Amino acid sequence: MFLKEVAEQLYERFGSKLSDMAIVFPNKRPSVFFRRYLGGQISGPMWSPHLFTIHEFIQLSTSKLPADRLMQSFLLFNAYSEVMQASGSGATTDYERLFSLGEILLNDYTELESNVVSIADVYSNMASLAAIDSGFDYLSDEQKEFLQRFWSSFSTERLSRQKEKFLHLWQKLPAIYQRFAELLEQRGLTNTGTIYRDLVAGRNDTPGFADAYDKIIFVGFNAFNRAELQMLTKWKQAGKALFYFDADIHYLEDSRQEAGLFLRNNLQQFGNEMEASNSIRQSTKPINIIAAEGNAAQVRLLPQLLKQFPTLNSQPERIAVFLSDENQLMPVLHAIPDEVSQVNVTMGYSLSHSPLFSLVQAIIRVQESLAQHNGKRVYYQYLLQVLQHPYLHDNKESQALVTEINKRSLISIPAERWMHIADKRLQLILQPVEKSAMLIQLIKSVLEIQAAAPTDNALGILDNQLITSAYFQLNRLEDLLGQFSYALSLPFMGSLVLQVLRSVNVALEGEPLKGLQIMGLLESRGLDFDHIILLNVNEGVLPGKAAAPTFIPDSIRRAFGLSVMEKQDAIFAYVFYRLLQRSKTVHSLYNSTVDDNSTGEPSRFLAQLEYETDIPIRKDTVDIRVNPEARQPIVIPKDDNIMQRLGQYKGNLLSPSAINNYLECRLRFYFQHLMRIREPEGFLDEIDARMLGNILHRAIQYLYERLAESKAMNKSVTVTDIETMAGWTGWAVDRAFSQEIARDPEQPIDYTGSYRVIREVISVYVNEVLVHDKTYAPFTVRQLEKDVYTTVTVNPNGKEWKIRLGGIIDRVDIKNGVYRIIDYKTGKDKKEFKTVEELFGRETKERNKAALQTFIYSYILRQQFSQAVPVVAGLYDVRNMRKEGLAFDWRFKVQQGKGNQVAVDHDRMDEIIGETLPLLQSVIEEIFDENIPFDQTAITDRCQYCPYQTICGR
Known part of the structure; x- marks a missing residue:
């Protein structure tokens, strides 16, 4: 196991001196396992080394607090409004219309800052090739060609009014971003991108933070952004940084193998304290590729595969189920066999996919309907969505009302029909709010009651994690609305709540040392398991087709060395190949059904394994057997x-x-x-x-x-x-x-x-x-x-x-x-x-x-x-x-x-x-x-x- 080998080498090399060192990981999960393995090596008392994620470590470079996403969103809107008004354009939109666009702008801002790219250069008017030649001397000829190719497709005479507005916004973005950074500074706040740029530029307010450690040891990394590369190079040259990369000869020696795209450069630039393995080429353990007709068939097969593993009861933590598609989480949790007593879920899960989100959505619709009818009536569809919600349906009074609505086909339900319902949650939901700002408190009160319900299974624990995340976001939104004093209508408030919750990706963290492990692929970095089951290993899912939303075109991204699709593919390729290096059994399932959401083809990673390696490949097909027997006459x-x-x-x-x-x-x-x-x-x-x-x-x-x-x-x-x-x-x-x-x-x-x-x-x-x-x-x-x-x-x-x-x-x-x-x-x-x-x-x-x-x-x-x-x-x-x-x-x-x-x-x-x-x-x-x-x-x-x-x- 990679982390165990790292722990052994570090303790053998440094012994108790490890206490004075910082060990940095790509994410939080590996640090828990590393601490366990290191504890197994220690024979006497010693202080633990300082363990960080890369973001936690970089955060030490400043005393400023990181602004959360909601705060950044509001400050960006303020910056936008100020710049537009100062330019004579006026505030051409409101916060509601800017919200979705603002989320993309914040992504782009963070990426540009993290990669130390000049925002002014990216968004300036590059239609003039002379400006490119004179203003971008640091770009290579190939990068200049990318820029020329992009901007030559624009002609002011041919632009529609929408394009003109967009270009006008584009021209103002450097000023908007500058004002945004000033507003953060005024509040004593910062964000991830700004931390990186300040650190590289030497503007961080705690310049000696790295001097607190004898060594900074980076473990299990693959891809770095440009700011990280510059800082790591500086620490490496100073003899302060050590690197433990988990690499395999198979994708290192082949320059065409995308899994080694970043590691080949990293090893050349930083070296590796651990010798690369040759596990993939020498492996004789077969990889099982199973074609299943539909996503449901994959989930139904899961219990059968789990029961094949002899350590399911004794060491379930050595078994991992990886989800290429996070939408499969709920069906997978329902499919876990009863003999699995503990399950640990570690992955990001979109709140918009949860029953909690649908409940909040239903509450908002009920309140809007009540407002339209002066609190005396509600539209039947919205009321049914609440009464039949999984959190609320187990109630005799509410179900009696459901029966009456369906039986009598009631379109508009008067208040006297629901006044007798005793459920406190329903009473709150069906009580019209006096002001739009009270909608958030109403939703929070319902969530408080729901969170107090007893839970004794994995799904109940998951629900509580989602409720906690939603509650935190609602608290922040309520606080921020109080600070910025926006006058919002009820429909706008409801839309804002839903947009905020829709953007939340909940990091589900459990007890990683116990139970069957269920996680997303990116959460596997640095971890090894004996038995691996991968679901939805389809082309278009692994690697994914969709890129993160951005307003920076592909040509511009390439010119400035920003992330593009090939780099995203390379990250997933490395994660996939690394899982194969130490596992004993691998089952890769894919959806063989061709429909609007599936190509029906296995991931190209599986095809590459078959043609590039000598690993035995076992192919099987699982279908839903339908015996079309003629029904006997009745x-x-x-x-x-x-x-x-x-x-x-x-x-x-x-x-x-x-x-x-x-x-x-x-x-x-x-x-x-x-x-x-x-x-x-x-x-x-x-x-x-x-x-x-x-x-x-x-x-x-x-x-x-x-x-x-x-x-x-x-x-x-x-x-x-x-x-x-x-x-x-x-x-x-x-x-x-x-x-x-x-x-x-x-x-x-x-x-x-x-x-x-x-x-x-x-x-x-x-x-x-x-x-x-x-x-x-x-x-x-x-x-x-x-x-x-x-x-x-x-x-x-x-x-x-x-x-x-x-x-x-x-x-x-x-x-x-x-x-x-x-x-x-x-x-x-x-x-x-x-x-x-x-x-x-x-x-x-x-x-x-x-x-x-x-x-x-x-x-x-x-x-x-x-x-x-x-x-x-x-x-x-x-x-x-x-x-x-x-x-x-x-x-x-x-x-x-x-x-x-x-x-x-x-x-x-x-x-x-x-x-x-x-x-x-x-x-x-x-x-x-x-x-x-x-x-x-x-x-x-x-x-x-x-x-x-x-x-x-x-």
Whole structure:
């Protein structure tokens, strides 16, 4: 192990004198392991050497405190505003608009300072090549060529207004950065980039900080920035610095191997106190490359791989799982087998990927919705996001409210609906803040309560770390807003909170000496493990395609020696190869699925291993096996229990729609009408064709019922009456919406999005019905959405069944002694049919269900009168009323011969009913025949929109 070897060599070389030395590491993790290994070497008492990360050590060069990111962001905005106003441009933007841009500017500023690059040179107007020749003598010809190539693509005449604004900002950036540095200085603050530049320039206020140590020992480094290189060179020449690089001959001797890009220069410039290994070329231990179909398949394979390691229980800290993609952290934690008692997570994790961030987001949306409704109502989506959040969903009161919102499709929820909820967190969230500044305190209070919840697992500990980081950032934001006194609106405050938290990358630090190790690749620097599992070793992920956001173009970056993509690739290449040097087993998994987020190809690092080394490569594929076995047909025999259920129709109504369902599919009839299986209730934010029809039926019902209250129903409906109802259309549609959507006709509906469109459509349909009725008037409405029934006797297998056949007819009216049965339809129902027998055809693909339904109702209605009365069945096709006029209003047309259509008037209806009755009795008899089971339809097209499709498997 590298750190153990370093500890042994240092103790052997310096003994107790190590106490007077500083040992510097790239990051914090290696120092913990180094201290452990050094302790194993010491035979007597001695002071520990001083252990630092590189940033901690450089920080010793100044007495100024480092400004955190939020403070820098606010000071940069102040600097920007002052410079722009002084130049006569004015403050052209506000803090909210500058925030994201400011984050990039701060990155660029830190990089330029850390690499000791002249900010004025980078951002000055370099369009003039003469200026380049005279002002940049320190640049090589190649670097000047880079600059010329970039700036020659700019022409002031061709620039758009946006480019002009950007170039204007670019020209002002040196002044902005200078003022920013002055504002930091005034507050006694600094930042990482400034520390580096001051140290190189000799402006640091503690110049003798390095003299406190006999030696400065740098362990496990790879890439240095330019300021570090200058300082390390100075200390090396003074005989003060020693270097322990972890290197391997394989990538050192090959000048084309990117893993050695930085080390080859470092060894030449600083030397190495440790001999380079030859582990990679001499390795005979195979590397397992596993192709998995999807990220989920990689995670599912993880427990199986972990259980192969004999030290999983005895020495889990010698096993490491590396995540190339930090989004895999949560799934990996869930996949850890139960026998792993301790897990140590050490990696950066974006707060924006956590449940905590989604909670804060939901809180802000609820508060904004409350503000829009004066604290009295909240939009349902935002309330549901809070009530169903993983932190808050385990609450009976809140879940009861969720059920009510979904069941009644409540759009805007009044305060009285949630006032009874006892959960303190929900009480806080649903209490509107008086001022926008109070939003931060509200979120902090919720986090305080959440942090107090007991946690006894890795996920709970992770949540607490995220909450602590978020709480700290909110504290800082609250403090800074108080210092700078910005007047912010609630939406802006919410946006600011989210932007601040979104930029937080939480350093998850655990107990590194215990438990299974889970970390990002960069956290592995200096560390060695016996068993390694790498996830998402895909091209485009390792190394990554995305570079850090910057406003400095690639050509300029190359000219000034700043970081470019190749250098980033080289850093990851070194980290990857170094892991292979001392490990006993390596499993590299990659996603073999090609989609928008994955190339489906393994990282080129794996291909390089195969072609550049003699390391045995074992390739395997893990897929999600899908055996496409045909489902067995579902057949439900009519046993005693089923026959008993069928007995309900001796009292309950067997409706024409149930008969239609039976003819469409016997199994659907069984699920819907016998077993009463209903679709799960959920929020109805999109209105389907069925719901649209229900609202239309209900609106027309309300209109005629209101008319009935003002006059006796047996009186004729006149043209004047219909004109009166036309004025009630909006009231009826709103009431129908409330009844069908919210199950309460008095519940107001917020007509937003598709609801507003559907309301207008239904209003048009209702008015079309009234226009048609006005033309048909006068008439008398006899029944409106009322049950009608008759008794039918059948004898399947010699057993007599008296069945109540009936249902709800949309409307029955009478004019000139003729009864009309009217069915409202909003779909694509046709009025034509060839024969009555066809209406009962189970194998007919386009069977006219609407026609059969009205004919059955015609028969039932006739049975309610003592004598044969004239009856016709009609269809109000509301979508085509205006186009088809009066010819379609109360007639069905039956196809006879070639091209001839005959209207079904009341004379023809007697014949239709006569043909319908025996076929109807045959179907009813089949339903109650215990020898005929309930099975699936053979026409699978009918299964496309069937609500039981999932159960059936079609």
